[in-house]
Amino acid sequence: MARSSVVSGAVIDGFTIGECVHRGGMATLWDVTRPDIAMPLLMKIPLMSEGEDPAAIVSFEMEQMILPRLSGPHVPACFGSGDFGRQPYVVIERIPGKTLYGRLGDLPLSFEETRGIVGKIALALADLHRQNVIHHDIKPSSIMFRPGGEAVLIDFGLSHHNRLPDLLQEEFRLPYGTAPYMAPERLLGVRDDARSDLFSLGVLAYFFTTGVRPFGESETMRGMRRRLWRDTYPPRKLKADYPPWLQEIVLRCLEIEPVWRHPTASQLAFELGHPDQVKLTARSERVDRDPISTVWRRRFNRGLTQPKPKSDLAAQLATCPILAVALDTTEGSEPLNEALRVTAQRILATLPSARLACLNVLKLGRVTIDRTLDEQGNNKHVDRLITLRHWAAPLKLDENRLTVHVLAAVEPAAAILEFAKVNRVDHIVIGARQNSMLRSLLGSVSSKVVAEAPCTVTVVRPTRAAALQSGSASSKSPDQVKA
Amino acid sequence: MLLAVFADIHANRQAFGACLDYARARGAERMICLGDYVGYGADPEWTVETMMGLVDSGAMAVRGNHDNAVGSAAESMNAQAQAAIEWTRGRLSAAQRGFLADLPLTLHEEDRLYVHSEASHPARWRYVQDSSDAARSIQAASAQITFCGHIHQPALYSMSSAAKMTSFVPTSGVPVQLLAGRRWLAVLGSVGQPRDGDPAASFAMFDTRSREITYCRVPYDVEAAAGRIRENGLPLWLADRLLVGR
Numbered sequence: 001m002a003r004s005s006v007v008s009g010a011v012i013d014g015f016t017i018g019e020c021v022h023r024g025g026m027a028t029l030w031d032v033t034r035p036d037i038a039m040p041l042l043m044k045i046p047l048m049s050e051g052e053d054p055a056a057i058v059s060f061e062m063e064q065m066i067l068p069r070l071s072g073p074h075v076p077a078c079f080g081s082g083d084f085g086r087q088p089y090v091v092i093e094r095i096p097g098k099t100l101y102g103r104l105g106d107l108p109l110s111f112e113e114t115r116g117i118v119g120k121i122a123l124a125l126a127d128l129h130r131q132n133v134i135h136h137d138i139k140p141s142s143i144m145f146r147p148g149g150e151a152v153l154i155d156f157g158l159s160h161h162n163r164l165p166d167l168l169q170e171e172f173r174l175p176y177g178t179a180p181y182m183a184p185e186r187l188l189g190v191r192d193d194a195r196s197d198l199f200s201l202g203v204l205a206y207f208f209t210t211g212v213r214p215f216g217e218s219e220t221m222r223g224m225r226r227r228l229w230r231d232t233y234p235p236r237k238l239k240a241d242y243p244p245w246l247q248e249i250v251l252r253c254l255e256i257e258p259v260w261r262h263p264t265a266s267q268l269a270f271e272l273g274h275p276d277q278v279k280l281t282a283r284s285e286r287v288d289r290d291p292i293s294t295v296w297r298r299r300f301n302r303g304l305t306q307p308k309p310k311s312d313l314a315a316q317l318a319t320c321p322i323l324a325v326a327l328d329t330t331e332g333s334e335p336l337n338e339a340l341r342v343t344a345q346r347i348l349a350t351l352p353s354a355r356l357a358c359l360n361v362l363k364l365g366r367v368t369i370d371r372t373l374d375e376q377g378n379n380k381h382v383d384r385l386i387t388l389r390h391w392a393a394p395l396k397l398d399e400n401r402l403t404v405h406v407l408a409a410v411e412p413a414a415a416i417l418e419f420a421k422v423n424r425v426d427h428i429v430i431g432a433r434q435n436s437m438l439r440s441l442l443g444s445v446s447s448k449v450v451a452e453a454p455c456t457v458t459v460v461r462p463t464r465a466a467a468l469q470s471g472s473a474s475s476k477s478p479d480q481v482k483a
Numbered sequence: 484m485l486l487a488v489f490a491d492i493h494a495n496r497q498a499f500g501a502c503l504d505y506a507r508a509r510g511a512e513r514m515i516c517l518g519d520y521v522g523y524g525a526d527p528e529w530t531v532e533t534m535m536g537l538v539d540s541g542a543m544a545v546r547g548n549h550d551n552a553v554g555s556a557a558e559s560m561n562a563q564a565q566a567a568i569e570w571t572r573g574r575l576s577a578a579q580r581g582f583l584a585d586l587p588l589t590l591h592e593e594d595r596l597y598v599h600s601e602a603s604h605p606a607r608w609r610y611v612q613d614s615s616d617a618a619r620s621i622q623a624a625s626a627q628i629t630f631c632g633h634i635h636q637p638a639l640y641s642m643s644s645a646a647k648m649t650s651f652v653p654t655s656g657v658p659v660q661l662l663a664g665r666r667w668l669a670v671l672g673s674v675g676q677p678r679d680g681d682p683a684a685s686f687a688m689f690d691t692r693s694r695e696i697t698y699c700r701v702p703y704d705v706e707a708a709a710g711r712i713r714e715n716g717l718p719l720w721l722a723d724r725l726l727v728g729r
Contacts, residue, residue, distance in 0.1 A: 054645050061662050084664035164659055165639060165651035 202253025490632020
């Protein structure tokens with residue numbers, strides 16, 4: 001195996017080596033340039049001399065396999081790699097700025113700032129999980145932010161790719177990772193559950209809002225294993241003014257059993273994006289840990305925490321989509337809304353972890369001054385929310401699976417598309433406008449949504465019988481949207 | 484160079500034909516065949532003839548236990564395999580039998596070893612069923628990458644410089660880079676009689692430049708292959724199992 005002979009000024013595979021910018025326990029980082037790449041670059045070189053931790057080599061191999069497969073704004077772009085045969089390295093985009101580790105001196109942060117930070121990390125995780133990768137080392141020093149605000153995840157040396165060999169699988173007897181952030185199931189050797197990353201993110205959120213690490217800093221196996229049965233103190237115990245919605249989210253992330261956490265990072269991001277709609281359970285109010293009887297049951301009845309058979313990450317994510325139904329609330333739209341409900345019901349029936357967002361667009365005039373009250377003096381926004389909830393009631397969804405949203409917009413299709421993009425909606429269900437004068441004048445909302453949506457779109461029409469009965473529905477007020 | 488690697492064709496003309504078409508359409512430059520061209524299936528003449536043509540034009544081929552059994556009564560097999568081999572023996576010409584008998588047990592090319600079964604004792608026809616079998620095979624081979632078949636279920640094993648093993652069931656269509664820092668054993672699925680629950684024919688492509696292996700699944704006319712087995716009076720289970728991939 002070649003010894004590292006990297007010095008400033010040397011050229012490796014066309015990359016000119018600049019300054020060494022970091023020396024860590026596993027690798028060194030160097031500034032590099034290549035004439036054909038304008039972007040600032042970093043070369044990461046693993047430590048591999050005699051007596052080094054074998055984990056440095058295996059972690060490097062994992063990064064070498066995974067980094068070139070990743071794309072998108074939430075990971076550094078990869079520009080090349082070299083093998084152990086000559087000089088091992090990977091060259092990645094240099095993200096400007098510091099990692100989130102630099103904020104540790106500012107803790108605790110405000111609830112609102114933490115919500116923003118954790119929400120961005122959740123979106124980054126959702127994008128990573130979609131690419132079949134579980135990070136397994138989510139902590140402040142693995143997270144950076146682009147100038148535009150997107151979180152960027154770095155350091156994939158402990159990651160698991162669901163479609164590639166897991167080189168860390170049988171390599172070490174102890175789970176590798178960062179002790180305070182490690183999910184309980186990792187201590188049992190589970191490496192294929194994406195919800196392990198949600199646990200780590202919950203630790204980060206708890207730490208950033210309270211200044212205290214929920215499971216301490218113990219790095220002994222014995223110290224770490226306590227989290228398999230002992231839950232942490234609820235944040236409200238440390239901070240009486242802790243918002244219930246945030247405690248609900250954080251404690252859900254920190255659930256010992258992965259199945260009790262948010263099903264996906266997208267769903268966690270969705271909750272962080274809509275704190276007023278977080279369904280509060282007993283978690284949100286707690287000030288004490290679980291009673292000792294519960295803890296002992298967990299400790300000595302380990303059926304729940306036994307390793308499960310290997311799971312397919314993509315298949316698991318596919319069972320927990322975010323579904324958005326765009327509804328019209330005008331008179332005469334009942335047959336269409338009934339058909340929309342039937343379609344939504346069919347989709348939700350097969351996917352018990354899916355969540356549903358009901359959307360209605362309150363159309364604003366381009367020039368007119370919009371009033372929030374209608375002719376009778378009722379608040380239009382609140383009325384619409386009530387109507388949406390009424391529409392969803394027969395679906396009998398658990399409240400933590402349902403949210404309602406009234407979007408005020410000039411362009412209904414643009415508003416629906418923007419909602420889908422920001423909230424990582426996986427599937428839009430929308431009704432098609434029938435035989436309408438408005439359709440020919442305004443164009444079809446559904447066809448624009450179909451053409452431009454970032455996800456699957458189902459277009460629903462009323463049943464033939466219902467369509468015949470209602471004929472061409474007449475009363476349409478200008479601020480109503482028909483798809 | 485882009486290699487197409489086939490194992491356990493087992494006289495399944497429909498499956499092998501579909502795999503060859505698939506590999507050629509994707510630019511395969513050289514064919515590597517890991518043995519068991521005959522046995523079980525009902526088109527041994529076509530298959531051996533095709534193999535002879537491929538070898539003439541540069542393909543590499545090693546001998547499997549079923550190929551060996553055609554020329555040697557000493558090879559022990561289960562009753563159905565034995566029945567199929569005796570039937571096969573009567574179908575092949577002397578030249579075809581000679582071709583099979585003359586195939587080597589192993590072939591080396593650059594840093595790669597081609598062999599039908601576990602590589603420590605190729606003539607014992609041992610299966611690679613788990614990491615410990617794979618470790619024995621990797622340690623016995625001097626090559627960095629070994630390609631084998633025999634078990635009819637795809638798997639990919641690696642051994643680190645510290646002799647730690649990893650095992651992996653490959654996802655078809657997803658390339659995996661065989662990193663130079665470790666040694667690899669690529670176990671191929673079967674072209675002509677898959678046994679991992681998926682009836683589609685299984686083989687792999689390997690790019691020697693990027694060192695990426697991609698396991699492939701190719702749907703083929705299973706009914707026709709099963710029909711040929713029934714028409715020729717071979718044991719019915721040999722036809723039925725093709726339909727379920729078991």
